[in-house]
Amino acid sequence: MRILVPAALLALTLTGCSENDSSAPASTTTSPPTVASPSSVAMHDDSAEITAEQGLVDTHPITFESYTVTGAAGDRVAVHFDSGAPECFGADAAVTETDASVTIALRTGTLPAAVGKACTMQIVPATLEVPLAAPLGDRQVVAG
Structure with a gap:
């Protein structure tokens, strides 16, 4: 019974309960969700900048x-x-570069000290800057 009431309300919502002409076909246009390109994502404002250890x-x-492309x-x-x-x-991080891609193998662990x-067990947004042998250009960045 708990499932029937919400399901019935959902069905009414989807079919529409308006005074529109019911003989006209329903038209719904949806577009796929937009996903930001990883290279265009800005750094977290509260991100801890971590140095490679x-x-x-x-x-x-x-x-x-x-990721964000940095460096002049x-x-x-x-x-x-x-x-x-x-x-x-x-x-x-370990970096492997080819003409087409840059693979970055990231690992985390406990500091020796x-x-x-x-x-404390907490999650902190972090950023690690990784040097490349050549400018990224149009190469793809891949998590490895």
Whole structure:
């Protein structure tokens, strides 16, 4: 019974209960959702800027949500992702470049100085700037 009432209301809403001419065919135009190009996504205002760290402990791969081309020559890519508290967790990236794409393998882990310390479990928007050997140009950025 709980499902029937909302379903009936939904059916009435979809078929329309207006005084329009019911003999005219219903016309609905929908367009596909618009997805912003990852390269056009702005950095989070409250994003923690993380410096690449060597020697991370308990690392695991993570995919980035978006990226922004940076550097005067477009030779850097800032990847945006969710991380832990910056005083305890860090990130690093491995970059593989070809003529057609730039693959960025991002991983996060515990900072060596934070091993054995109490760290809060929170999610923080983070940004890591990754240098490229050549300007990005029209190459595709791929999470690896």
